[in-house]
Amino acid sequence: MSSSMAPSTSSTEVRKPSPWLHFVAGGLGGMCGAIVTSPFDVVKTRLQSDLFRQKHTAVGVLGHGGSAVLTAPRPTNLLYNFVETGYIIRDIYREESFRALFKGLGPTLVGVIPARSINFFTYGNGKRFIAEEFNHGQENSWVHLSAAAIAGIATGTATNPIWVVKTRLQLAQGDKKVLGGSWLCIQTIFRNEGIRGFYKGLSASYLGVTEGTIQWVLYERLKKLSAATEGTKGGWLSQWGGMLGSAGTAKLVASLITYPHEVLRTRLRQPSVNGVVKYSGLWQTLRLVIAEEGARTLYSGLSAHLMRVVPNAAVMYTIYEGLIHWSTIA
Template sequence: MTDTAAPKASTSFLPAKSWQHFVAGGLGGMCGAIVTSPFDVVKTRLQSSLFREKHTTMSMAETGHILRDIYREESPRALFKGLGPTLVGVVPARSINFFTYGNGKQVIANNFNDGRENTWVHLTAAAIAGIVTGTATNPIWVVKTRLQLESGARTALGGSWATITTIMREEGVRGFYKGLSASYLGVTEGTIQWVLYERLKRLTAGTEGKGGALEWVGMLGSAGTAKCVASLITYPHEVIRTRLRQPKVNGVMKYTGLWQTLRLIIAEEGARRLYGGLSAHLMRVVPNAAVMYSIYEGILRWESK
């Protein structure tokens, strides 16, 4: 395992220009979310039991059919349902995650590993960043999920506010933290992604500073591959989290806990359903990660000049 030297510690607890990670992460997340929003809507519906009867397969062809059906039956705007809450959630979520990870790995290295970064430093920083981000932004994702599971089209602002008031009235504050246990389980995805990204980025380090297409291809490939592998390993938590965030049906909350949801899905629908929406998910998150990380790295490099 090859270590890399972390920047020298500054007189403050946080590294110099720590704000760059916050800004770069937020901008990268915003651009990625806008570009891939239609696939996010499809993924959420395929993960949910509310659309199980209509959509039963998980192929890329099925993803295309659902996109077509939403466009024809609900309007083009429906392909961007939940984008308002998504952006409200993505910008702070990515800002918090990149800020916590980017600065955290330096703080951990400087204070606990003689100023050097390695895989264990990256793993620890990524896990902390995932927990902090999940806790801070879970209410936003609950609202987004509820919006995407509705048929028809409402304005983002009006729909979001109506959903917020409904959750508060029917479920209380705890309703905004539905799926938080699954989000914590999903910290493993972010951890795997960051660690793998750092390793792949190191393998393509020979292209850095040369400019041109080769350098950016290496960066895009590292980000996309890391996200793809992490998603394939940890995807079932996404389905469980979506089920936990579903609204009541006929006044009954069907999914009430992490393990109860896991057992119920397997018993009623089979283990295969834990991968519902996987194709749509990969079609969204892989290019999303490529866009997000390239913008993040680009801003950091531009600010460092």
């Protein structure tokens, strides 16, 4: 956290955090957020995929067991989507077990910890370097934007194979080869698709760099506005509440603007069906999804996504900022 968040006492010395603290704090924050919100991640991935989307939306219309007669069109408003997410979590718990709500958590943690560590490390040190070398030591929006873009590209490239494995595990239902664990999934991908199989969806990940960029820039701006009101009322509770609000709001806005890339990325990472690869490229996938299912499909799973990423971001950024703040107090 910036020095403005430190107590303003004469006996308090503010110092710069270690460059590697960004790495540790980002990984710890990402780990905590991922564990808490894992069930929503499973629901989001299934709704994004055409392998599960029809099944889960049918449950929402026909009821548990699918034996009821269709008597009314399925609601399509955003509010119902949040209710539907709850129904899907319930049905996964009933039909597949409690553990199914945490499918893919292993590779998620394996991916989240280095991903957040790399992202926060690259961004935290990158913005300092860019400001000092190119902007007379002053941070502004273009410094934040540049650092966020570099951090997003570095993170996406380094961790894409992990997210491919996670997606395959979350889409697995009854496939013993995949349900056997991450290692068997890795072997299957390598045997059937080679090294390139681990980089499916990378183009969509690079497109998703825009989300991280928007999120960081907006977060820095909201954090600055929140800090400007510091000390007016509420004390430390208001201070940290503002931090939570800044993180959650920034993620909400960034997700709403860039969400379609999430659906495209999931489709590109799907396993082949009967040896046939349906989605082979970013633009081919975009055209095919719109042609077969309509543009609304690009927002499949949005409610589950928001229910996951907004609190996830709030937890992650608060832990990160808390550790950075703690380290700056001598």
